[in-house]
Structure formats: C-alpha cells, structure tokens
Amino acid sequence: MSNRFDGKVVLITGAGSGLGRASALQVAKEGANLSLVDLNTDSLEETKSKVLEVAPNAEVLLITANVTDEKAVEQYVNETVKKFEKIDGFFNNAGIEGKQSLTEDFGIDEFQKVVNINLNGVFYGLKHVLKVMRKQEFGSIVNSASVGGIRGIGNQSGYAASKHGVVGLTRNSGIEYGQYGISIKAIAPGAIMTPMVEASLKQIDQENWEEVGKQFVEPNPMKRFGKPEEVGYLVAFLLSDQSRFINAVVIPIDGGQSYKY
C-alpha cells in the first residue's frame, strides 16, 4: 500500500457522500488524517465508520457545516487547523445539480441556490484555506468542477454557470498562488454513479431510471458510468506531492466523452 499521505492532513467538503466519501477513503488508505465537512451529520458519521474500516489509525474530525455560510467555512478551516495544525490537501467538493429545465423556465431561486452552493461555497473555501496554505507555503487544492464546467450540457443553467465559475476560480487562484508552493486544480467528472446522478436520472423517469441511465451512457466512448473510487484515485494523486507541478488546470475524468460532443 502506498503511503503518499503519511503525516498529511486532508480537508474534504461534501464528504458525506459520493466523490467526497470515495476520496476520503482513498487518502485515508494511504495514511491521511481527515477533516470531513458536510451538511448532513449522519452521512458524515457513516463516512467516518467506512474510513476506520480501511484505515483504523486515521484521525478523523467531523464538522457539520453549510458551505454557503462564509462564517461556517471560516470555522471549519479554523477547527481543522486547531486540531491538526496544518492543511496539506483540500478537496473543495460540496455541490448539487439542481433542477433541470430550459433556461427560460429556470427558476431564479433555483439558479441562486445552485450558484450559492457550487460557486460561492467553493470561493469561500478557497479564501479561507488559501490564507492557511500561504502561511505554510505548501498545499494542494482540488476543486470539483464538472464536464458541465467546460462544455454546454443543456437544461442546467445554474449548474453550468456555477461549474464554469469554478473553472475560472481555479485558473485565477492557480496563477496567484503557484509562487507560494501551492497548486490548485479542478476536476471535471462526467457522469459518475453517485447519489447525485441517481437523483438526476430519477428527475427524468422516477420508475425506469436505471434504463434511462443505460441510454444516457450509450454515447460515452466507454459506454458506462464512472465509479466514485475512480475519481478517488485521481483526487488522491492531485492532492499528493506527486502532482505539485500541475497547477491552474481542469482535468476531465469522463471516459473521453467531453472530446466527443
């Protein structure tokens, strides 16, 4: 087993589910101590028990917080530093898809809600974690964008706007902070089978969502959904010292689909 994260501290938002949980499991297996943030306390507890199954010696701090609340973001960063004294890696990941509809029907409240979580939440995370990392003069950050942040997908005004925004923040902050030994990357996952994607397929057809899913992945060069653990492997690499010179970029993980549209 690789020990790329021995002695390292990794902070993850949206850690109660999907990509956040899979990444927590991967870095913990490789030696990391974890600070895990989510809105949902029960799902955080579940992630912690799964982490301890694969990494019994991991120290795990759980913080229930809403990433749209800047004070709460400042607090999750402070609590992490209070316990672990540093932050080596930050997976700035919490997000939602929101409802799907044509732009003219896209509710203003829905638009604001999606942008508030996916974009403002990521910005607040960057703002407060970068303060810590600049003092340390090291750190790696991975922001969760999406294929919807580098291509048009359709029916997702809020999601597309927020994820393109995450790409912009990544490029902007990456060029600002490289000089301090900090690298900032974004990932652009395609359809990865997590509770978020299941809910999205159910928006299309509650009863036959699995069939809808099969049709959905038909155009993908690999003709399948990605697996959360495949994103976990990528995030672990991008948070590790091995990827320090990769900065201000967006890395698709989508079976090649974004080059096919």
Ligand code: NAD
């Ligand atoms: P998920 O729904 O399985 O997990 C998201 C987690 O974020 C949940 O535990 C949820 O409670 C938490 N969360 C939501 N709003 C929050 C808030 N305001 N404050 C704190 N926590 C909050 O979703 P996922 O598929 O794991 O997605 C994770 C990230 O990856 C999201 O940003 C998503 O947009 C992005 N992404 C996912 C896919 C995919 O196919 N799964 C594709 C592209 C991008």
